[in-house]
Amino acid sequence: MLLLAVDTATPAVTAALHDGASVVAESSSVDARRHGELLLPTVDRVLADAGVRLDAVTAVVAGVGPGPYTGLRVGLVTAATFGSALGVPVYGLCTLDGLAYASGLDGPFVVATDARRKEVYWARYDSPRSRVEGPFVDRPADIAERVAGLPVVGAGALLYPDTFPDARAPEHVSAAALASLAAEKLAAGAVGAFENEPGVPPQPMYLRRPDAQVPKNYKVVTPK
Structure with a gap:
């Protein structure tokens, strides 16, 4: 087993690898405005630290929030893309559950x-x-x-x-905590305890509408 976990639901951009027994590599940075720029380099750093290639990953874990629309989408889309490219399952966990797990x-x-x-x-x-x-x-x-x-x-x-x-503590979630929690659930056969059903991509927890909305009384212009 080699789980890749990512989370971008908070200002933390975080990734980790878990081999089923322990976390083998992790990396996090805090920047609420650069999730899209930082996540892939963070994943690359974790893979390099562990000395493995991306195709060694057997499952992907993504924090599903709750979180702001733009940042949260970065992690979920990335996780879904990895899962599709590698042909491996993608599991969703509530970001708050990762913080709870890390609190002890x-x-x-x-x-x-x-x-x-x-x-x-x-x-x-x-x-x-x-x-x-x-x-x-x-x-x-x-x-x-x-x-x-x-x-x-x-x-x-x-x-x-x-x-x-x-x-x-902690202030922000870490992918290491998400990976460890996911590894426990998988080892116990508790797949139904994830936020998504088996084979169904994880869905984001927004809990409210996004900030960006179509303006009211929008004037539609059509060619004459």
């Missing part, structure tokens, strides 16, 4: 990432492997009572300390 927290906690527009993407967990509520997109003040007293993992906690005073 045992009790109830929340994961919150930046959704822009003064909102956060968030979900509640009973353990690093068990999401019990969400994901949702909300203004922090609107969920203050629901998350009161719980540790909060992710950049959302740092952006809104009044609502999330107990901020915990």
Whole structure:
């Protein structure tokens, strides 16, 4: 087994390789405006560090968000392209699940990432492997009572300390965590625990409409 994991749902552009036993290579950078420029070089770096070619990959794992439209699409389209070119399955995992897994927290906690527009993407967990509520997109003040007293993992906690005073690491998702979580699920035969059905490409979790929309009262010009 050689899993290639990628995620571009947050400002982190991240890739990792997992051989079924452990992460063999990983690379991440944080740049919210350059997902399209950075992802393929990041994948190339990971492959080079592991000393393998892309055609050695046996499965691809992609973070499906939630996340902003443009950045999230970069990772999903890249993962789908790799899967099609290599003839290997592509699995989707919730990006927030990767953050939860990397946190190592045992009790109830929340994961919150930046959704822009003064909102956060968030979900509640009973353990690093068990999401019990969400994901949702909300203004922090609107969920203050629901998350009161719980540790909060992710950049959302740092952006809104009044609502999330107990901020915990990590701030951004890592593909290494996604790859490790996916390897566990595959080893347990829990294919149905992924965000997509077997043979169906992962779908992005947007949770709201994209910022770019067709203007209202758009005037259609036709040739005379």
